[in-house]
Amino acid sequence: MPDTVGPAIQREKSNKIVTILSGQSVSDSVFVGKRSDFGIILNGSAWTAADLGIQVSHDGTTFVTLTDVDGNAIRNKALPTGAAWARPNPCLYGESFPFSYVRFISLNTGTGAAENQGANRSLIICVGS
Numbered sequence: 001m002p003d004t005v006g007p008a009i010q011r012e013k014s015n016k017i018v019t020i021l022s023g024q025s026v027s028d029s030v031f032v033g034k035r036s037d038f039g040i041i042l043n044g045s046a047w048t049a050a051d052l053g054i055q056v057s058h059d060g061t062t063f064v065t066l067t068d069v070d071g072n073a074i075r076n077k078a079l080p081t082g083a084a085w086a087r088p089n090p091c092l093y094g095e096s097f098p099f100s101y102v103r104f105i106s107l108n109t110g111t112g113a114a115e116n117q118g119a120n121r122s123l124i125i126c127v128g129s
Contacts, residue, residue, distance in 0.1 A: 020106055020121045025114035029060055029103040030125045040104075041124040050115040051075040051107040056099035063103060075107055 018027040032038050042052070053075040055063040066074045104123060108115040 014127050016125045016127060018104065018123050018125060020104065020117045020123075022119045023116050025106045025116050026055070027104040027123060029057065029063070029101045030127075031060070031100060032097075032102055032125070032127050033100060038102075038125060038127045041126065042121075047121055048106070048115065048118045049109065050117075051077050051109050051112070053105040053107045055103050055105055057101040057103075058099060060101040063101075065105075066099075073107070073112065075112075077109070 016030045018030050020027045040052075053073050054066040056066050057063045068074055102125070106115045106117050106121075107113065
């Protein structure tokens with residue numbers, strides 16, 4: 001059967017790794033270049049159960065927590081211990097994303113306070129062109 005949609009569009013992608021260090025709750029930052037097409041892969045073999053929040057910056061130095069229009073922190077809820085996880089743009093799902101840098105924060109599933117990880121945790125950030 002012929003391809004009625006046309007050829008696939010090839011886009012450049014790069015994978016970047018950020019780490020939440022043992023005993024810490026915030027990752028290092030990654031430059032995403034104001035793109036809405038990025039995603040996260042978590043190899044959860046040792047992830048301490050927590051929500052995953054997002055902090056953003058325009059300059060890579062000053063970060064603020066990304067919130068919805070009601071002021072609630074945008075976070076991916078209740079990532080269980082040991083779970084592998086992947087999510088396309090976990091922030092706004094297709095809306096404009098005007099921030100150049102992101103970093104990730106491990107949050108207590110009940111209180112939303114910072115939740116330290118029990119060992120180094122790496123997240124793969126897949127950034128499209």
